[in-house]
Amino acid sequence: MAQAPDNKSAVLASHGFRSLLGSSLASAVGGSVSGVAVNWLVYHYTGSALDVAYVGLTGIVPGIALGLFAGVFADRYDRRRLMITADLVRMTVMAILATVLYLTGFSLLLVLGVMTLVYSFSALFTPASQAILPRIVPTERLEGANGVLYAVTQMGYTVGAGAGGLAVVLAGAVAGLSINAATYALSALLLFQIAVEAGRPVRRTERSERSFRKEFGEGIEYMRTHRPVLEVTLGFLPGNFLFTMVASFFVVYTAAVFGSNAAVYGYLAAGLAGGAVIGALAVPRMRARRFAGLLMGVSVVAQGGAIALLVVGRTLPVSLVGSVGIGVCLGLINTVYFSTMQAIVPNELLARVLSIDMVGSFVAIPAGLIVGGFLAASHGILFVFSIAAVGTFVNGLVLLALPGVRSLRYVAGEPS
Numbered sequence: 001m002a003q004a005p006d007n008k009s010a011v012l013a014s015h016g017f018r019s020l021l022g023s024s025l026a027s028a029v030g031g032s033v034s035g036v037a038v039n040w041l042v043y044h045y046t047g048s049a050l051d052v053a054y055v056g057l058t059g060i061v062p063g064i065a066l067g068l069f070a071g072v073f074a075d076r077y078d079r080r081r082l083m084i085t086a087d088l089v090r091m092t093v094m095a096i097l098a099t100v101l102y103l104t105g106f107s108l109l110l111v112l113g114v115m116t117l118v119y120s121f122s123a124l125f126t127p128a129s130q131a132i133l134p135r136i137v138p139t140e141r142l143e144g145a146n147g148v149l150y151a152v153t154q155m156g157y158t159v160g161a162g163a164g165g166l167a168v169v170l171a172g173a174v175a176g177l178s179i180n181a182a183t184y185a186l187s188a189l190l191l192f193q194i195a196v197e198a199g200r201p202v203r204r205t206e207r208s209e210r211s212f213r214k215e216f217g218e219g220i221e222y223m224r225t226h227r228p229v230l231e232v233t234l235g236f237l238p239g240n241f242l243f244t245m246v247a248s249f250f251v252v253y254t255a256a257v258f259g260s261n262a263a264v265y266g267y268l269a270a271g272l273a274g275g276a277v278i279g280a281l282a283v284p285r286m287r288a289r290r291f292a293g294l295l296m297g298v299s300v301v302a303q304g305g306a307i308a309l310l311v312v313g314r315t316l317p318v319s320l321v322g323s324v325g326i327g328v329c330l331g332l333i334n335t336v337y338f339s340t341m342q343a344i345v346p347n348e349l350l351a352r353v354l355s356i357d358m359v360g361s362f363v364a365i366p367a368g369l370i371v372g373g374f375l376a377a378s379h380g381i382l383f384v385f386s387i388a389a390v391g392t393f394v395n396g397l398v399l400l401a402l403p404g405v406r407s408l409r410y411v412a413g414e415p416s
Contacts, residue, residue: 011144016136019193028153030183032160037176039251045106049252053373056248058115060365066123071355072215079128084191086125090118091184098177131351134342143284143339150280150335157273165266219352231404233357237364238395242388244368252381271320275327283335292340293408296333297400303329304393311385343410
């Protein structure tokens with residue numbers, strides 16, 4: 001029997017894809033190590049769930065504020081160069097943060113300021129990296145490419161989360177920041193290996209006289225006239241709000257249920273990332289783009305059940321099962337979504353459409369951080385997770401009721 005066109009060996013045959021994969025893995029490991037280190041550092045010194053929420057906001061607000069501009073940049077300029085520039089800036093500021101904290105001690109304002117800058121350049125990096133993939137691998141292999149890319153990235157998060165917990169215990173939180181600076185440098189070196197022409201967006205019209213406003217408007221118009229894309233963007237607003245109330249407060253959940261144990265926090269974060277690997281690798285085997293919207297809706301329903309396990313279990317094995325379940329659903333949703341969008345959206349519009357969707361989907365996340373922080377402080381983290389479990393389950397049912405979401409799919413040779 002002939003192999004499927006998007007099998008892993010065919011995808012990995014591309015030198016450009018291997019470079020992108022290595023870059024993503026390096027960034028994931030380092031980012032996960034520093035994520036655990038920063039959250040633990042802040043909670044250790046302040047003991048405040050709200051301060052943890054503020055750290056989470058540094059990763060969300062830049063994406064909302066800059067995401068729309070980043071999409072236009074990534075569709076107008078060389079995506080490869082944008083990604084390399086973002087890596088070099090992030091490497092520099094993380095190294096500075098590690099050095100200053102080591103020499104002068106903890107400063108919440110410094111941490112928040114540097115992390116805001118890091119995530120600002122991440123907002124530039126993300127749409128460029130998503131839009132460059134269809135220039136590296138053919139359309140029929142996008143599911144396999146996204147599955148491998150997302151799975152390997154999540155493996156990096158898994159390793160990084162576990163290593164981050166151990167790094168805090170063995171070497172201190174500042175060591176995790178230094179590791180992240182080194183991985184950004186490695187990522188930039190790997191991106192240099194991608195062919196120059198792959199970084200250039202496909203251009204069907206001359207752009208020299210076109211304004212940012214007009215180019216952004218083209219992305220809005222595409223979404224307005226494609227109901228499935230618009231419904232997915234709007235339909236996931238509640239889910240992102242509720243998911244934030246869980247994922248951003250794992251450190252608080254760990255402290256409340258298992259005591260002050262950085263290693264356990266790392267294990268739970270690793271479980272979520274490891275589950276995402278399973279979900280991502282399942283997508284190409286399922287040919288899930290054929291029923292993308294339905295799969296995403298069902299996955300949100302299942303995610304609500306997985307969050308409920310964290311509430312009712314309260315033992316490490318059950319909590320690990322819950323975190324893995326959340327990750328599986330996350331891997332399914334993200335992989336099938338990006339595979340479908342990369343297949344149906346014209347490449348010259350892709351970064352704009354993805355960045356508009358990102359901003360639309362993530363706009364509720366800051367509210368989730370603030371509401372989650374206040375509720376955790378006033379009613380306890382288990383109350384927060386209970387609300388998130390019920391709300392996520394209901395959000396999944398609503399998504400399944402939307403006709404545009406149910407119809408979102410891509411089959412080769414057919415219109416979207």
